[in-house]
Amino acid sequence: QVQLQESGPGLVKPSQTLTLTCTVSGGSIVTAYYYWSWIRQPPGKELEWMGAISYGGTTVYNPSLKSRTSISRDTSKNQFTLKLTSVTPEDTAVYTCARWLPEDVTTAQETGVMSPSAYYGQGTQVTVSS
Numbered sequence: 001q002v003q004l005q006e007s008g009p010g011l012v013k014p015s016q017t018l019t020l021t022c023t024v025s026g027g028s029i030v031t032a033y034y035y036w037s038w039i040r041q042p043p044g045k046e047l048e049w050m051g052a053i054s055y056g057g058t059t060v061y062n063p064s065l066k067s068r069t070s071i072s073r074d075t076s077k078n079q080f081t082l083k084l085t086s087v088t089p090e091d092t093a094v095y096t097c098a099r100w101l102p103e104d105v106t107t108a109q110e111t112g113v114m115s116p117s118a119y120y121g122q123g124t125q126v127t128v129s130s
Helices: 102-111
Strands: 003-007 018-025 035-041 048-054 059-061 069-074 079-084 093-100 124-128
Touching: 003 093, 018 035, 018 093, 018 124, 035 069, 035 102, 048 069, 048 079, 048 102, 059 069, 079 093, 093 102
Parallel strands: none
Antiparallel strands: 003 018, 018 079, 035 048, 035 093, 048 059, 069 079, 093 124
16 A cells, blocks of 8 residues: 655745655555645645646646746655745645546646545645744
């Protein structure tokens, strides 16, 4: 069974870059046709899809975050990484990584709805504060 585990700092200062890594076990991030996604949920707000990297290394981003977001991967470590630049307190959220199918990405892009049947990590709290 696939397991995902997020890691990274719990506190980031404003204007800095947030970097989170998702380590995957029980499955390979290069296995077709999965997409490896990042989702976040700010306090009191809905889930927000941030972006994804495909099994082949193609990336796709939420247009609202695209200018500040990049997702990369290290296939030798079976990890993928989120970088969010120029963070502000509004980026405070629980950040979660997930394994999705291509249609899950399409649904999130078009409707903002997250797949209920995908594999998700437990999530990690990130606070942006000086």
